[in-house]
Amino acid sequence: MSSGDTDALLAELADEFTARLRAGEVVGVDEYVVKHPGLAADIEDLFPTIVAVEGIRQDLAPAGTGNRDTFQLATNQLGEFQLLREVGRGGMGIVYEAVQESLSRRVALKLLPPAVFVDEAQVRRFQHEAETASRLHHPNIVPIFDVGKTNGIYHYSMQFIDGPTLAESIETQRNAGDYPRTRSDFRAIAELGCTAAHALHYAHTNGVLHRDIKPSNLLLQNGEQLMMADFGIAKMLDDSGPTNSGEFVGTLHYAAPEQFGGLYDLRSDVYALGLTLYELATLQRAHNARTRPELIGKIQSHSTPDPSGANTNVPRDLATIIGKACAHEPSHRYESAGALADDLRRFINDQPIDARPVGSIGRLWRWCRRNPLSAATSAVAAIAFVTASVVGWFAYVSTSQSLQRERVATQTASKNVEGQRQATRLAQGNLTLALEAFDDLFNSLAGRDRALVGEDQPIAEAPLVPAISGNELAALQRLLAFYDRFAIKNVANRALQEARARSLRRVGDIHAWLGDKSLAVSAYQQALTAYQEADGDGSQLTINLAVVHKNLGRVLGEQEDLTGAFRHLKSARDLLRAEVEVVGSSRSRYELARAHNASNALRTILRSTMPSRSGRPGFRSSWARRWPQTESAVTGHHKKAVELANSLLKDSPHNQDFQLLLARSHRISAQYMFLAAQGEVATEQIGQAIEILDHLSKEFFEVPNYRLELIESYLLFAKYDPDLANAENRYAIAAQRSQELSDEYPDVPRYHAVTVRALREQGRLLQKIASNAGTDAPDKKQLQERARQAFIASITACEAMQQRFPLGHQHLTELLETRLAAARLAMESSDKQGACDLLQRALAEVGEQPKGMVPLSRRTRLYREMSKMCRDLGQDKLAKDSKRLGHRAGREAFRQGLKQGMSLLSSRLWQR
């Protein structure tokens, strides 16, 4: 046996020996000596050392808790406080019952561990936070008296509450096996929750977040009055935790999922309160795990379990309320603690609650959003699921209907007729619920994207039809089938008229989204009728009706039926304005502001399809007169939209949707003003928009669409900036950021689209700077080269996108424009051959373009440009081809124009 082999064997034995020691076995060295006499000397030599080293290792392991809270006080006197007894001890310090001798009042004194503060700034922040919290005066909030430092120990004092914490009373009940059972038990729990939610809401409206709600921070004074302790402070102390960015320590069991991403807002407090209610109702924690990492994993990837799973007696409504309060996504929770309090009150009073149980599809969808990685791989499965749901839907309804009937019938055997009626109602309720689940799915598909890029975006700037990926398309088509079928099936059912109207509206939305405008129009028109016939909550109906008007107006605008578009937008505004005046709900204000924006967007389209003033003298006389009028209209809409957005933000300053609304109002108006050569106004507005969006995209970096929106704003600003160097800079930023965005989210076509556009515009601008530079400017060549690079990058990006998303026909137009720009550049740098090649490619591509994808006016313009360039190049055949196509498009535009009373516009546009 060589020495190498000996060592290997020895090491193996040593490993085994160590492993057995660690497993807690009592292993004798002799055992090994006997088994391996050849190695006896080595074993006797080394194994005792291993035992010793392992002994040290075990001593090193932490004994129970960490070393933060192990400090002890030597005396029972701390400054003016006489400590009576220790009442609590936690990671964040020790709480004593004490007497403040100067005022001879009884206080609870919390001492903080010495290692809590790293520097002065943190001390100041802590004091500031404590002072803010001490300004809270509410009967259910434990008042904080003061903050101090004695003998190097920081402490703060608060009113002493004589009574158990909820954690203690939960513990007592659990030990006694005294689980909440009766309706009045749960009502009492809801009362506690309602009180806590009110107190929390009060603190939130005063700008203080609790940040550490848990049963042990809620006390029952004299066993009955609920008191919340430790407002805002506990979390402060945790900032000395392991990192500056992670920002998380706290009580892990009550942490909301978003906290692990460093986010915390009032909805995270709502979440923690929801978990507390869960614990009250079930006497056990909602999330449990053996280790911290496991717990974190659970909180992040699992939604809060249904409380009725842990205690079957929990009433359905209360379980639903708790489920909504602890929803995984903050946006699915109650928007404020006040809303939670209201719903709990409804439960106590036996009124119908606001929260809706999440259906199975909703759950599936939420799961997908939480687990994007797994969801991506199972997208196919998800779509299959949707299909199955659609097909199986009606079967399910009839089954559950009869099941319900059966159950109700047995329960109320004597009132059979009543039971039947109830069963029908329940079945209808289920149907509406299913519709909601599908709406959820639709919204998640369209989701924020739609709110951002769709609705009120001026079309001339945005990609004509937002690109969608194959998966999205498939899912949308399934949804379309479901809604369509739903609408047909329920024509006669009056009770379901509203649901039917909603389905029709979705059908319209989906068609519009997929680019099929005329189908969208007819669906919207049916939806209008259905909404008018439906009965139900008047206010919601009106708003929905108005939204349909608005969407219809928008689609008509895209079809260049401007008269119809204006008419519907006006109806939308009128309806909403009346609603705002009468009810003034935030939804009505929000939608009204959006309708104003949509009207402005339409005017922007109108204006951008007009030739510029300098172009056509004859044209100018007839239309120029109308512009001032339009300008004041735009200013008016903008003002109203901004007013509405501001009033909404006043009520809920942190609402991202409202902030976005404000930014978009500014941007849409800015776009018009730029077109109208009102540079100053426009610059100010776009500046405001950029400021808001910059903030939003930094604050919510994980919402890619804020970043997209910001990029779009940069693009707009750059387009009209008279300072070309500045503009170039902005384009460069936009191009870079959009590339980052599309790299980060390679599956979202519209991020690729914006990259393509940013690069092209950058190229165009460089080209412009180059041609302004005069023939013998030294850097002209360089500029032209950079422009060429940008065009090439844009074309490459566009082609790559097409490969990836074969459905993106609409981007052919983009590609076409880029090729034209590149061709123009080639002409300028007298590269005739290159220009010809590009033009030929472009023309070939036009042929592939499906009809109706591009507004005629835009297509006409493209053809005209092309034919002109071909002529200049001496390419007669190409010129003729494009001219012919251009004529055809122009004639079409002309006919359409005539029909719609827009003849002047269209004919002038082309006939020259």
Place this chain on the structure above:
Amino acid sequence: MTSAQLQRLEARLLHGDDAALGEAFALLQPRLAQTIRLRMDQRMVGRIDADDVVQESFLVASRRLSDYREKVECSLPVWLRTIAMQVLIDASRFHLLSKCRSQNLEIPLRADSGQTRIRALACQRTSPTHAAARRELNVLLQEKLGGMSDLDREILILRHFEELSNNEVAEVLGIHKAAATNRYLRALRRLKPTLSSYQGSKEKTGS
């Protein structure tokens, strides 16, 4: 914790099962926390909690999961250990820099500096009965370990205090497996006299 278990988790992770990461963390948590405690700068003791660092590491790891999948260069436990060490260094840097900004801009932040660690290790006594013996051991350990080459010292710590396997040690130190084995046995031989005497005193105190 068996290496077979870890290998299964690693395979699952590489095949796209994200949940395996959480399980791996649950499994490795004590080990990683121990690593953190050992490698923590003396000045950080009491300021940051090893469990928090592990928790943060989990978040970092789940963010970098795709990196790991694309270019696996080391085994899962070693990768996680590397991340934990990075998190620790970041945390230390934040704390120490914000504390000492005025005086001491250059802070040597070598998370693997042997001497500091050993001192910290011996200082972390948790049971008073061993205090005296530990003090004595501290001196002996420093003497003995100080005389060793860096690599030998490191191997003992990795093997016994961080509970890494021979293969993992080889990976961490970037040496051949056989070399790691040889070094380990040699280091053990050199440590022998010191620790045997400690062991004697420990048995006398009756624990």
